[in-house]
Amino acid sequence: MLLYIIIPVFNRKKFTEACLESLRKQAFPSFKVIVVDDGSTDGTAEMINEKFPEVTVLKGGGNLFWTAAINIGIRYALKNGAQYIMTSNNDTLAPDNFLARMMENTGQHPDSLFGALAVDSVTGIPHYGGEILHPIWNTSRYYLDILSPEEQKGLHEVSLFPARGLLIPRKVFDKIGLFDEKKFPHYFADFDFTRLAIKNGFKVYVNYDAKLLTYPEEGGNRKILKKKTLKNYYLHLFGIKGGGNLKNFTLYTFRHSHPLVVPYHLLRGYCQRMFSYFLK
Numbered sequence: 588m589l590l591y592i593i594i595p596v597f598n599r600k601k602f603t604e605a606c607l608e609s610l611r612k613q614a615f616p617s618f619k620v621i622v623v624d625d626g627s628t629d630g631t632a633e634m635i636n637e638k639f640p641e642v643t644v645l646k647g648g649g650n651l652f653w654t655a656a657i658n659i660g661i662r663y664a665l666k667n668g669a670q671y672i673m674t675s676n677n678d679t680l681a682p683d684n685f686l687a688r689m690m691e692n693t694g695q696h697p698d699s700l701f702g703a704l705a706v707d708s709v710t711g712i713p714h715y716g717g718e719i720l721h722p723i724w725n726t727s728r729y730y731l732d733i734l735s736p737e738e739q740k741g742l743h744e745v746s747l748f749p750a751r752g753l754l755i756p757r758k759v760f761d762k763i764g765l766f767d768e769k770k771f772p773h774y775f776a777d778f779d780f781t782r783l784a785i786k787n788g789f790k791v792y793v794n795y796d797a798k799l800l801t802y803p804e805e806g807g808n809r810k811i812l813k814k815k816t817l818k819n820y821y822l823h824l825f826g827i828k829g830g831g832n833l834k835n836f837t838l839y840t841f842r843h844s845h846p847l848v849v850p851y852h853l854l855r856g857y858c859q860r861m862f863s864y865f866l867k
Contacts (some may be wrong), residue, residue, distance in 0.1 A: 590618040590690065590754075591669040593660035595653055596677045596712050598629045602802075603677040607639045622662060622677075623656040625649055653828055654768035654776040657750065661765055670757050674750040674777070678801035680708055688797035689754050692742060700747070700759065700784055702793040703752035708800035717745030717793040717799075725844050725852060742792045745786060750777035752799040755784075763787050770842075773827045775835045782843050793815065799853035815865065831860035 592610065596603050603622065622641045624632045626649025635642050645659055657674055664672050683856065689701055705715040716739070718727040730745055748764075751785055763783050766776040781791050823829040836856050844852045 588617060588670050588684070588690070588692070589668055590615075590671045590673060590741055591660075591664035591667075592618060592620045592673045592675055593657055593664065594620065594624060594675050594677050595623045595651070595656035596627060596631055596647075597625045597659065598627045598767055599629060599677060600629045600631045600634055601632055601687050604634060604638065606675075606677045606679055606681075607635065608680075609640060609681045610686075611639070611641075613681065613686045614624065614684055615690055619643065620662075621645060623647060623651070623660045625651045625656050629655060651658070652768075652773040654766045654772050655775075658765045658768055660675060661760065665757065665760060666745060671754060671755045672757070672760070673752065673755075675766070678802045679751065682798060685799060686700040689752075689866070691792065692792070693742065693754075693756070696790065696792065697760060698744075698756060698788075699790045699792055700748070700781065701755075701797075702791065703753040703793045703797045703799040704739070704793060705751065705801045705803075706798045708802055713726040713739065713798075713801055716795060716851050717743065717791070718747035720746040723845060740795050742794055743793075744790055744792050746782075746791070746795065747778055748781050748791050750780070750799075751778070751801065753781070757788055759784050759787075762789075770838050771835055773835075774832060775839045779839060779842065799843075820864055824860060831864065833860060836860065 594606065596757055596863050602763065620633055622642055623645045624631060626648035632646065635644050646657055647659065689703060691703065702717055704714050706711055713731055717730045719730055720727050727747055730743060766780050770775065770778055785791060823831045824833050826832065837853065840849060840852045840856065
């Protein structure tokens, strides 16, 4: 059962090195790592070639953004016989039993996607474990807010999950294709993908026994939110890496909301993105 792990990177060499070192220590044996280096200028590719010769490095020209980069890695993995693909980020650390935990339920649920419980690497506190969507209003609730600490173990089915530590069987790509890099070049592509997978009959579970250590403050939009300037406000709403990108949100809403509640979702979402910037 061959697993490929795809990690798109742009600079942040120290994060990439620590991430790859944690993967090298995994107890699960049958996996390969692909790093898609989109034009890093800090010596990332050279470091990988020197310290991690087992890792395949695919290079971009610096204009791929997340979705096109992850798709390059996925195409390579599928061409080379991947049965499962895990999408991840370089600002993650995998405990030694992480991959073994992620793969342990694939026999019982061969057609399902699996996410990992995200845990703050500094505090050790879980901070993301998937979301549950209202069937009509499409509003979401964080699953961690629903579960008691005693219930935060085992598998839990969710209706929304990002690509950080997402395990995907090959048959999902065979049926729905890759991530939509044309409509969602950076943000929303992973949420769009899991929504489409569910609509096509696949289930998404979060394995609360598989913990992935993360750095919540290192996300691209977090840095935009930290420094309140007119330029950053514009980037937040209109930049490709802006978490509040209005164009992407609009496309996502029309694709995944019931037509009768689209106006409500758009109005609510626009207000949140335009005004919450000043509150965070």
